Amino acid sequence: MRILLVEDELEAARLIASLIGAAGFLVDRASSIAATRAAVARTAYDLVLLDRRLPDGDGLSALTHVRAAQPGVRVMMLTAMDSLDDKVSGLDDGADDYVTKPFQGEELVARIRACLRRAGGPRLAPIRVGALSFDPATREVTIEGKTVALHRRELDLLEALARRASRVAPREILFEEVFAKRFDVQDNALDTAVSRLRRRLETLGAGVSVHTLRGVGYMLTEQAD
Template sequence: MARILLVEDEAEMARLVAGSIESDGFLVDRAGSCEDARLTLELARYALVLLDRRLPDGDGLSLLRTVRATQPGVPVIVLTALDRLDDKVHGLDAGADDYLTKPFFADELMARIRAALRRPGAEPAAPLLCGRLRFDPARREVDIEGQPLVLKRRELLALEALIRRAGRVVQRDALVAAVYGMEDDVLPKALDSHISRLRRRLAELDAGVTIHPIRNVGYMLKPA
């Protein structure tokens, strides 16, 4: 699933927006200030950024330069109550890909997110291959020699992290960051449970890959 960064300081608004996005299958991280957002952008790779303007420590548009420097090509949609024409023009001229004023309908937000993710450069399109397994990062789909493989959300996120680094060890911390949101409470053995189910499923379907546990370090995906 694609990972989205929501930069919004109003807790209730952030909860509602994140809930709508997550119900559509996305993973959402939240930041409540410009400084929090800058730190978050250094920790994870995002498919899209949703950006409020009126933040406690400045105008959210000041983050556009950071987004472009740390994650080139990632689309940014501004979500704000600043709805005058000159505000919209300023936001778009500053580098935002889209500008949506509050209040807005959840359906319109999701349509704009989908449209932004379809644009060239928004998501890497090259398929990732390992064994008989093929992962399409643009469509968020997995198949085994053309036969679709449907996985639960966290198993899909774990598989993506592993197949992106096939043949190399992926450390536990990196897997946890890829599979869970930054605000999720992660139980000690939760990651191992997801990996165990994923490994069993791939073996049952003869995907031609194995997931090797590296004791006290992480996991590695490689051809069988």
């Protein structure tokens, strides 16, 4: 899934792009209204993260053009303009969500996912790896076209890996997404969960491999012949 981040402050843009990139999204960046219009004219996006205070005006004024270019795209305002009037005007003008700075990274990623799951937007394509398919909208897992049931933690872990298929999923990110920062979880809990999921996928004939990069993380790929 591809996100357009519209943010003119370079350091903030770098940090936000790194955060949502680590969550498994592809991120393009724009720093002005003009650059936003050019970006949506040439590339299809699932969601636009739109700042308001941009060098060439209020980012809210770009929303109409974004919607015209890509009618089904989700738009979230991500801005320091945090008064009630600002939020109301942003939502009334068509934003799907309004997030104010400063924000917690985990909350931003969760709200992006919730926004993308919301009915009425573009249908998100299933993620396919080997014989396995994961639907990010419904969280349904199928193998060779047949629906399979996974335990909640297995499903959370598979989603985190599938969203980063063929890329390394860092240990700290997986730990946060699977265990939700529970303080009573031991350090080896992630390794145990991965081992269980790996065996489960092998048993089900998913045609995938879960690789271990020691001290770094894990990676889901199609199984080599």
